[in-house]
Amino acid sequence: xxxxxxxHLSVSYGNIQAVSRADFTVDEGERVCLIGANxxxxxxxxxxxxxxxxxAHGAIHFxxxxxxxxxxxxxxxxxxxxxxxxxxxxxxxxVQENLAMGAYIxxxxxxxxxxxxxxxxxxxxxxERRNQPAGQxxxxxxxxxxxxRALLSRPRLLLLDEPSMGLAPLMVKTIxxxxxxxxxxxxxVLLVEQNARLALATCERGLVMERGEIALQGAAATLAQDxxxxxxxxxx
Amino acid sequence: MxxxxxxxxxxxxxxxxxxxxxxxxxxxxxxxSWVRILDLALLYVMLALGLxxxxxxxxxxxxxxxxxxxxxxxxxxxxxSPMFGLHLPFWVLLPLxxxxxxxxxVLLGTPTLRLRGDYLAIVTLGFGEIIRxxxxxxxxxxxxxxxxxxxxxxxxxxxxxxxxxxxxxxxxVTFSSPHLYYYLFLILTLVVIFVSMRLQDSRIGRxxxxxxxxxxxxxxxxxxVRNIKLLAFAMGASFGGLAGGLFAGFQGFISPxxxxxxxxxxxxxxxxxxxxxxxxxxxxxxxxxxxxxxxLRYIGDLQRAWLGHVVIDPSDLRMLLFGFALILMMLxxxxxxxxxxxxxxxxxxxGDIAEQEQASVYDARH
Numbered sequence: 001x002x003x004x005x006x007x008h009l010s011v012s013y014g015n016i017q018a019v020s021r022a023d024f025t026v027d028e029g030e031r032v033c034l035i036g037a038n039x040x041x042x043x044x045x046x047x048x049x050x051x052x053x054x055x056a057h058g059a060i061h062f063x064x065x066x067x068x069x070x071x072x073x074x075x076x077x078x079x080x081x082x083x084x085x086x087x088x089x090x091x092x093x094x095v096q097e098n099l100a101m102g103a104y105i106x107x108x109x110x111x112x113x114x115x116x117x118x119x120x121x122x123x124x125x126x127x128e129r130r131n132q133p134a135g136q137x138x139x140x141x142x143x144x145x146x147x148x149r150a151l152l153s154r155p156r157l158l159l160l161d162e163p164s165m166g167l168a169p170l171m172v173k174t175i176x177x178x179x180x181x182x183x184x185x186x187x188x189v190l191l192v193e194q195n196a197r198l199a200l201a202t203c204e205r206g207l208v209m210e211r212g213e214i215a216l217q218g219a220a221a222t223l224a225q226d227x228x229x230x231x232x233x234x235x236x
Numbered sequence: 237m238x239x240x241x242x243x244x245x246x247x248x249x250x251x252x253x254x255x256x257x258x259x260x261x262x263x264x265x266x267x268x269s270w271v272r273i274l275d276l277a278l279l280y281v282m283l284a285l286g287l288x289x290x291x292x293x294x295x296x297x298x299x300x301x302x303x304x305x306x307x308x309x310x311x312x313x314x315x316x317s318p319m320f321g322l323h324l325p326f327w328v329l330l331p332l333x334x335x336x337x338x339x340x341x342v343l344l345g346t347p348t349l350r351l352r353g354d355y356l357a358i359v360t361l362g363f364g365e366i367i368r369x370x371x372x373x374x375x376x377x378x379x380x381x382x383x384x385x386x387x388x389x390x391x392x393x394x395x396x397x398x399x400x401x402x403x404x405x406x407x408x409v410t411f412s413s414p415h416l417y418y419y420l421f422l423i424l425t426l427v428v429i430f431v432s433m434r435l436q437d438s439r440i441g442r443x444x445x446x447x448x449x450x451x452x453x454x455x456x457x458x459x460x461v462r463n464i465k466l467l468a469f470a471m472g473a474s475f476g477g478l479a480g481g482l483f484a485g486f487q488g489f490i491s492p493x494x495x496x497x498x499x500x501x502x503x504x505x506x507x508x509x510x511x512x513x514x515x516x517x518x519x520x521x522x523x524x525x526x527x528x529x530x531x532l533r534y535i536g537d538l539q540r541a542w543l544g545h546v547v548i549d550p551s552d553l554r555m556l557l558f559g560f561a562l563i564l565m566m567l568x569x570x571x572x573x574x575x576x577x578x579x580x581x582x583x584x585x586x587g588d589i590a591e592q593e594q595a596s597v598y599d600a601r602h
Contacts, residue, residue: 050456076458088453090446101446104439105458153458 003028003157003188004049004080009058011041011048018044020212021058026157026190031183033191033199033220035233036209042192043085045209046159049190050082051075063156077105081155085162085192087146091135095126095145098134102149112152119148122178140171147178157188164195176202196233200224259418270530271414275486277526278421279479282428284506284522285515286475289432291504292513292576293441294468295448297357299500300344300364304473306371306495307340308333308480313387313490314380326393330481337477338470340367345469349462352451364500371492386491393420393485401488417486424482428475432515435471444468505558509565511572520573529554 002025011019019041026032034042047053049060051072060068067075072082090098099119103112120127123144129137134145143163150158160179164172172195180202183189193199199220200206206223208216216223223229262270287301311333315324324332344363348356375383392401392413400416435441443464446454455461484490502525510521536550569575 052452052455071460072455073458073460076456082456084453084456088450088456090449090453092449093445097442097445101442101454101457104443104446149457 002026003030003063004190005059005061006049007059007061009045009048009060010056011044011053012056013044017056018212019048022214024207024214024217026188028156029183029186029188030205031179031189031191031203032205032207033193033203034207034209035193035196035199037232038194040209041212042209043161044212046082046161046190046192050080050159052082076153079154079156080159081150081153081157082159083143083146083150083161083163085165087142089134089137089142089145089149092133094131095134095137096130098145098149099126099152102152105153115152119151123148138171140167140174143167143171143175144178147175147182151182151187155187157190158182160189160191160193162192162194164193164198172198196229197224255422259415263412263415268412268414271412271418273527273530275414275417275421277523278418278425279483279486280503280506280522280526281425281519282421282479282482283476283503284510284518285428285432286472286479287503288472288507288513288515288518289435289444289475290468290472292507292518293436293448294444294465296348296465296468297353297360298469298472299357299361299497299504300367301360301472301476301503302495302497302500303344303364303367304337304340304476305480305483305499306367306492307337307473308477309484309490309495310371310381310387310480311336311477312481312484313390316391316485317387318389319382319387323391326395326485329485330478333481334474334478337480338474340477341469341471341473342466344473345466349465361497361500364495364497368492368495371495381492384492386489386493387484388489390484390488390490392488393417393482395420400485417482421482421486424478428478429515429519436515440464440467505562507572509562509572511574511576514572514574514576517572517574517576524573529558532557 004026006022006024009019009022010017022045024032034045036042044053048055049067051067051070051074055068058068059066062075062078062080065078067078067080070078090101093101096116099116100112103116106112120130123141125137125141126145126148129141134142137145147158147160147163163175163179167175176198179189179191189203191199191203200223201220203220206216206218206220207214208223208229216226216229259271259274262274283301283305286304287298290296290298290301312329314320315322315332316326316329317323344360348359351359371381372384374381375385381387392399394400398404398416400420401413403410403412404416405411443454443459446457446459447461447464451461454464483494503522506521506525507518508521509525510519511517532550532554534550535548535553536546539546539548565572
């Protein structure tokens with residue numbers, strides 16, 4: 001059974017329908033990317049899944065439970081974490097405090113401590129600057145912090161909104177390696193990304209969004225070969 | 237015992253003895269009226285620490301905080317005065333005042349949950365005034381609050397048959413009423429400080445810090461932003477209610493006049509001046525802003541002695557100097573006299589740059 005199942009999902013801002021009748025699933029351990037032009041409704045869709053926007057029609061099921069009407073803080077408890085667009089780090093709190101906030105819903109302090117240390121090993125820059133305010137980190141380091149923080153809630157599904165936005169190419173590479181690594185360890189990933197080529201190379205399956213609708217979906221390798229997609233998103 | 241902890245102990249003991257002897261020293265050096273001012277300073281410390289939870293910890297700008305002080309004070313006054321012929325004991329009244337004020341905190345907090353910043357400030361300001369106006373007008377058709385005349389002949393606080401309103405001789409030492417109140421207020425202030433410290437380091441305290449920084453991200457961490465905000469309002473309000481009850485018993489008379497907007501602003505200034513979010517800073521701010529205006533009264537006497545008459549009324553001078561002090565503070569120590577760690581970061585140059593960077597990235601994206 002799929003971990004996340006979206007059925008006929010529509011989301012509106014007042015009279016404007018931003019997402020209409022979206023249908024897709026994400027399986028346990030699967031990496032799925034959502035690509036599309038600016039304003040196609042990708043972020044809206046992600047926010048609606050995370051409970052940050054009200055759903056107009058349709059249903060969202062996560063781990064066999066309906067989360068359509070749940071608030072986002074409740075959804076986190078079920079194992080669904082969002083790394084928001086713009087990262088949403090607490091810039092005046094220290095790196096350490098930011099990570100501690102990621103583990104807010106957990107009570108097992110020893111395990112949290114160990115996982116925090118693992119994050120410092122994975123991202124040594126975060127370890128070095130653990131007592132500095134997170135706002136002083138570079139964009140890439142902030143993105144790493146945001147991912148590390150989300151992982152500390154022990155999610156089964158990680159939603160990532162434009163993790164490559166505004167980052168240097170080398171940093172983008174590191175971030176995507178991390179995403180692949182996270183998935184390797186059994187966390188499902190739903191990735192919204194502008195960089196379609198990279199997203200399709202990292203994920204197993206792709207969804208293409210156009211004007212609020214899911215226009216195409218299929219294996220990432222197949223989509224990457226698709227002439228229309230190449231023209232529209234790769235700039236070939 | 238190592239050197240450092242021995243030092244800490246010595247400081248602790250010295251501070252304890254100092255605080256215990258303070259009213260006697262003040263009485264001998266400056267006179268009885270200054271012991272009363274000391275009592276009021278302790279009440280303001282409690283109030284400022286309460287508001288610090290709402291503004292400093294949770295980042296919710298509340299301009300109507302004095303309303304909770306009023307609720308606590310009226311709660312005590314109406315249940316321990318000839319007004320309704322009720323004379324409930326102090327140990328019922330104080331928790332009750334804190335509880336009722338806490339409920340009012342939730343009541344007033346609920347409609348403001350979606351508001352932040354300036355909008356929240358305006359609405360809370362309105363709420364503060366609503367409470368005061370209600371107290372002013374609830375003398376008709378049924379007389380509940382006695383309107384603008386206020387409530388008088390409020391029972392002084394009495395503990396185990398010992399009235400704090402009268403001079404008492406204990407262990408061969410004579411304690412006047414302000415001295416007795418001083419010790420009670422001191423103990424309760426220490427309790428409030430202790431609770432404040434524990435709250436700051438708790439899971440709730442971290443959640444408050446998170447919503448202060450970024451509500452959306454806090455929600456994404458699994459924090460129930462609504463409940464955590466209401467808890468901040470309730471906790472802050474209950475500290476205010478406690479102080480209000482003490483004030484009513486101490487003063488013996490209260491009227492709606494004592495709870496005007498200026499008072500709310502004064503308490504806010506105490507925490508801004510002292511250092512928002514930092515307990516020692518808030519205490520310092522509260523003490524300074526209670527004691528300094530009183531000290532200014534002497535300027536009137538000085539003028540009379542030197543010039544033969546009063547040229548500038550000390551009460552006019554008070555606001556002038558106060559405004560001047562605030563401007564200087566904002567220029568030279570914007571994070572307060574004893575700033576909190578986070579506040580310092582926020583206002584430090586490096587923090588600003590990172591903020592700007594983030595803002596520009598954000599702007600580029602939208």
